[in-house]
Amino acid sequence: MIGEGLQSTNQRKHSYVQDRVEVGFFTDPSVCIGCKACEVACKEWNQVPDDGFTWSGNSYDNTGHLGASTWRHVMFLEQDRPKGNQVTGSMGLPFDQQSIGNQQSDLSAVGPAEAEDPFRWVFLSDVCKHCEEAGCLEACPTGSIVRTEVGSVLVQNDVCNGCGYCVVSCPFGVVDRRPEPLHDAGGAFKCTFCYDRQKSGLVPACAKVCPTESIVFGRLDDLRARGAKRVEQLQQSGYKDAQLYDPTETSVRGIHAFFLILGEPEAYGLPPKPQIPTIYLKSAWISAFATAIASIIATLAGFAFFS
């Protein structure tokens, strides 16, 4: 066990649900090793059906995207820049055809070549963001999607009738309707933040199994402080493009499962400025009411002047 070991908030029992404390996930790709234990733990604990066994050809990622049967998704990014101060590339080895042909490999040329063929492999475990202002929760017409005591967003699957409106209302494309013939098909599914485990004082399955504490579970305020500290630490050690992904400036007003990212959010398939769709309601309803009134006037005018 790396990091804080058994002292970590990932391993301790807690009473956050009883105490109504806001909790969250902080996911840090700089220590993720891409083991996918979180994906497996999530599937096993929540008994999520498989989402197809296909080769994507996209690095080591055959999971694809979060969805009805994918609640944790480890991303594998291949980027043409160095990770921190790490040296990549052929290290100045004379690797062109001519020199190999002449058998004249000059090994004295080996050394840290700074910007030579920079390359990095970044892993990040994606999950439902449990937004402060959640699009799915606002959209749900059955009241199936609720906010829990710990601030997470939960789909109550016995209430959901599968209308599919949350699917188009999530700015992150997380929640989805589970198709036939999978088990429990028809309803909308997404990460539950292991609400069932949390009620018994247990930590969400993915955080519990993470061997490097890349996924950290804990009090949201603690995690935010931890995230800010980690960004500072990484920037000092050469990760110039380390930043937190927590869109507090947009109408989503922040996320409870936030990320440290290296580089731009776009590369992770994260929208730079996610918006909750309810901000579009006002202009749309004004237009609807105007059309309604115009239609009534047109009808009355039609009968009045053309009868």
Added chain:
Amino acid sequence: MTNGPQAEQRLEQLREEAWKKGVVPGKGVDVAGGPIPRKPGYYGQPLVKPPVWTWEIPLYFFFGGMAGMSAVIASGAIVFHQVDLARTAMWVAAVAGAGLSPILLIMDLGRPHLFLNMLRVFKHRSAMSMGAWILSAFGACAVPGLIALELHARQIFPGALDQLLRVAAGLLIFGSAIFGTLLATYTGVLIGATAIPAWFLHRTLLPIHFGTAGLGSAAAVLELLGHRIPALNFLGFYAAGVETALLIWLSVDKHGAADRAIHEHGSGWLIRIGEVLNGPLALVLRFFAFVPFAAISFLLGALVSRIGWIAVGKVSGADPESVFAAEHY
């Protein structure tokens, strides 16, 4: 694949293609030419989820719009003492709005047996919840309204009871007209207030289009059912005129990659064909007094453009570039 000339031919084809293009497209080979993916976002994965709705929803938009606005025409007919037209219009409203629409909506649910859960809560911030209540209220007005109107028109009951029926029919039909206008227009709000770029960028246009297409469809259907009166012809002109204006609006108000699903792909063609059918073509046909053809053209256009808008949502939602581009607006 089995041994044979066909298999060999396929291999020859692959070799040709590889020779010519340097790469054979297929699953897993799109990273050829370097380890760094060139697709936008994360391997071209969609950022938002495209709608899961199938053919029932555009059909519901079509019938719901027609039903809602038919109740408005029925009210107008009542006010101007055209009871026959009012009766036909209320039949259209009740059959399409209280019959077909709920059936289509329930069919599209992932768990149809739980459809009553729609009425568990009232959420004004959810257009879907508002729609469920609007449709219920519409049905609750239109069906008894039609019954009362028919009983009154056929003079089933004598004297005072008939007078009561007359008043009840009037009130219920006005009620269904009010909920009808909302039934026809809320669908625009429903898809306008989502995370799909091509939809939310046109959230002002959508309710106008859906409502007006509903009004035109109602007038067209009533004309085809034999009510060839100038008032409905005027409504036909009005709807086709507004739709023509919307066609121009849509071709001017472009947002580049963010809403290219409206202008490109199959979805773009559906929108274009639908808008031409219920806009300029219906207008021209009506101008030359080919009323039934204008009516059919409008109905077809209203249906095709509804199918088109759902298709646009599917294309736009699956396109990560459209989401990135929409961030700039």
